[in-house]
Amino acid sequence: MSETEQTQKRSAGRKATISREDIIEAALRLVGPHRSISSLSLREITREAGIAPNSFYRHFKSTEELAVCVIELAGSTLRKVIGQARFRAQELNKGIVRMSIETFIEQLTSDGHYLPILLREGVVGSDRxxxxxxxxxxxxxxxxxxxxxxxxxxTSSTPARPELIAKAITRLVFAMGTDALDHPKEDHNEMIDELVMMIKMLITGAHAIARNQPVN
Structure with missing residues (x-):
């Protein structure tokens, strides 16, 4: 096939119109559990989206801006998923902590790769x-x-410094999630059990502090 024919074939496969969401979805299809979104090139993204490079710049100033949008989408999607898990835990009369952690770890292998994106870019990504x-x-x-x-x-039982406990739990869960990325799926159940116990210990300790000493 000649270069002209190849160019015509690529042009024929391009979409007439495309949205920001289409480009974000194309980027998500290219990343995976072991690939950083920051490694994607403009050529890869536009080819996957089926558009010309100029069309990309109608929606994003740069691939870096696209990556930030993907990170924001990953965060909002995960919060929604875990929020739904907490609601289901109440309906099923199942522990909220365990249900939330199980759902969180399940997201390591979900189709959208939302959790791996947050875990990876928080460690190896650019400052932005x-x-x-x-x-x-x-x-x-x-x-x-x-x-x-x-x-x-x-429950009329307030833990000491709930905002600090929330920070400790969040950082612990994400640190363990990063560790879980490097472990086979069959190890995840044991990691979930350990993480649930750690969180319960943090919460129990916060309640003990609230009972035994004043919080300034």
Whole structure:
């Protein structure tokens, strides 16, 4: 096939119109459990999306801006998934901590690769990517703080510094998630058991501190 014919074939496969969401989905299809979104080239993304490079720039200023959007989507999607898990735990009368952690670890191998994106870019990404991941962690911490306060109001038992406990739990879970990326799936159940116990110990300790000493 001549170069002209190849060019015509690529052009024929391009979409007439495309949205930001289409480009984000193309990027998500290219990343995987062991590939950073920061490694994607403009050529790869536009080829996967079926568009010309100029069409990409109608929606994003750079591949870095696209990557930040993917990180934000990963964070919001995960918060929604885990929020639904907490709701299901109440319906099934199952422990909220275990249900949330099981759902979190399941996301390591989910089709969207949302959790691996956050775990990876928070460690190996650029400063801008790391900042975007930290912002997503802050959102997780805020939601968990609200949950801890709501539970305390229902049980009349308030833990010391719920915002600090939320931060400790969030950072612990994400650190263990990063570790789980390097372990085979058959090891995940044991890791879930350990993580659930660690979180219960943190919460129990926070309640003990609240009972035994004033919090300034």
């Amino acid at each position: 990517f790391k900042l975007a991941v930290r912002q997503q962690l802050n959102f997780f911490e805020q939601e968990l703080t609200e949950d801890l306060i709501a539970i305390a109001q229902r």
